[in-house]
Amino acid sequence: MNAFHDRLGLxxxxxxxxxxxSHLDRIDLLEVIADDFFSAPRREVRALKTLSSQVPVxxxxxxxxxxxxxxxxxxxxxxxxxxxEQVRPQFWSEHLAFVRGGGMEIGHLAASPRTRDTLDGxxxxxxxxxxxxxxxxxxxxxxxxxxxxGSTLSESAWISAILDASDCDLLLDLHNVxxxxxxxxxxxxxxxxxxxxxxxxxxHIAGGEFISSPDGRQRIVDDxxxxxxxxxxxxxxxxxxxxxxxxxxxxxxxxxxxSMDCLLAQIELARQALARGRARRTALQEVLL
Amino acid sequence: xxGRAFESFMARIYVDAGARARFRENPRAEAQRAGLSEEECxxxxxxxxxxxxxxxxxxxxxxxxxxxxxFLFSARRLLRRFFxxxxxxxxxx
Numbered sequence: 001m002n003a004f005h006d007r008l009g010l011x012x013x014x015x016x017x018x019x020x021x022s023h024l025d026r027i028d029l030l031e032v033i034a035d036d037f038f039s040a041p042r043r044e045v046r047a048l049k050t051l052s053s054q055v056p057v058x059x060x061x062x063x064x065x066x067x068x069x070x071x072x073x074x075x076x077x078x079x080x081x082x083x084x085e086q087v088r089p090q091f092w093s094e095h096l097a098f099v100r101g102g103g104m105e106i107g108h109l110a111a112s113p114r115t116r117d118t119l120d121g122x123x124x125x126x127x128x129x130x131x132x133x134x135x136x137x138x139x140x141x142x143x144x145x146x147x148x149x150g151s152t153l154s155e156s157a158w159i160s161a162i163l164d165a166s167d168c169d170l171l172l173d174l175h176n177v178x179x180x181x182x183x184x185x186x187x188x189x190x191x192x193x194x195x196x197x198x199x200x201x202x203x204h205i206a207g208g209e210f211i212s213s214p215d216g217r218q219r220i221v222d223d224x225x226x227x228x229x230x231x232x233x234x235x236x237x238x239x240x241x242x243x244x245x246x247x248x249x250x251x252x253x254x255x256x257x258x259s260m261d262c263l264l265a266q267i268e269l270a271r272q273a274l275a276r277g278r279a280r281r282t283a284l285q286e287v288l289l
Numbered sequence: 290x291x292g293r294a295f296e297s298f299m300a301r302i303y304v305d306a307g308a309r310a311r312f313r314e315n316p317r318a319e320a321q322r323a324g325l326s327e328e329e330c331x332x333x334x335x336x337x338x339x340x341x342x343x344x345x346x347x348x349x350x351x352x353x354x355x356x357x358x359x360f361l362f363s364a365r366r367l368l369r370r371f372f373x374x375x376x377x378x379x380x381x382x
Binding site: 041068069070098100101102103104105106107108110112113115117118121144145146147148149150183211213214215217219221 | 292295296298300301303304329333335336339340341343344348349351352366
């Protein structure tokens with residue numbers, strides 16, 4: 001941990017369990033996918049409780065669809081509330097996305113139309129979730145291959161307004177910022193400067209894949225199956241330079257697992273990027289003083 | 290915009306390949322058929338159809354993966370119950 005109390009963690013995946021448990025000296029915390037445990041056998045939840053007593057754990061939800069005009073299902077909130085009660089994570093997080101509509105499950109995180117309606121719906125859902133679960137979630141920006149039709153606000157303005165209305169902090173996924181910047185033609189650095197840095201508390205880093213789309217353009221799919229690319233580490237340095245808060249940086253990997261050494265090397269690169277950003281921040285503060 | 294109706298429409302377009310094909314063919318007509326407002330119909334005419342198709346395929350893969358995961362989970366649970374029951378049978382006095 002550095003003078004800013006930044007931390008570096010890794011997404012808990014069963015395939016990585018042995019490697020993670022034998023390298024806890026280099027991993028400050030673990031992020032667990034909450035939905036995997038909502039209907040898990042009791043012994044698996046007990047194992048998660050044991051894990052959380054040995055290493056700091058945070059819970060990450062993927063299925064609530066909180067950024068929606070439709071009220072979030074009470075059952076989903078109760079599932080998270082029960083798990084939070086059992087595991088006592090340091091915090092829980094979810095996504096600024098919708099995942100269902102009109103009785104249809106989309107199957108993954110879809111970008112909500114960035115409108116006043118979805119903004120109000122998200123604020124209402126976040127307020128209900130906070131009340132029922134007993135703590136506010138940290139909300140993550142998502143990657144999208146399509147600029148959501150019907151949007152009247154920019155992504156940064158929409159996110160900032162939801163955070164403001166709900167008083168929630170931001171889980172800033174830097175690979176999502178990088179992917180959306182490339183897919184929708186904006187500068188990821190500008191995006192970073194447009195969102196409230198005081199709301200930045202947690203950061204995700206991950207990798208994806210460039211694919212050629214039928215219109216001849218290159219787009220990035222945020223698949224979490226590849227190593228973290230250099231531009232994401234550069235964005236991490238920028239985030240560390242502008243954020244006044246201690247940052248928790250979590251590496252996500254969902255498959256095509258490399259060796260544990262390779263994952264630890266990416267965590268080390270993240271640590272170096274954080275250090276560079278924090279050094280810039282310190283130098284700037286000294287100049288201003 | 291009536292947000293919930295719009296979200297329902299988008300969810301259907303992502304999930305239902307037939308509805309997506311009709312939407313690509315004539316966005317306004319498909320949106321009108323779903324009862325969306327004039328403003329919403331106009332907004333949908335500017336959809337990035339390439340991005341829509343890519344996103345829909347990506348969602349379909351995720352649904353398939355979830356189904357497989359669910360099947361494996363159920364199979365594992367059934368197997369565990371089978372062996373637990375057998376063990377209990379042999380332990381009976």
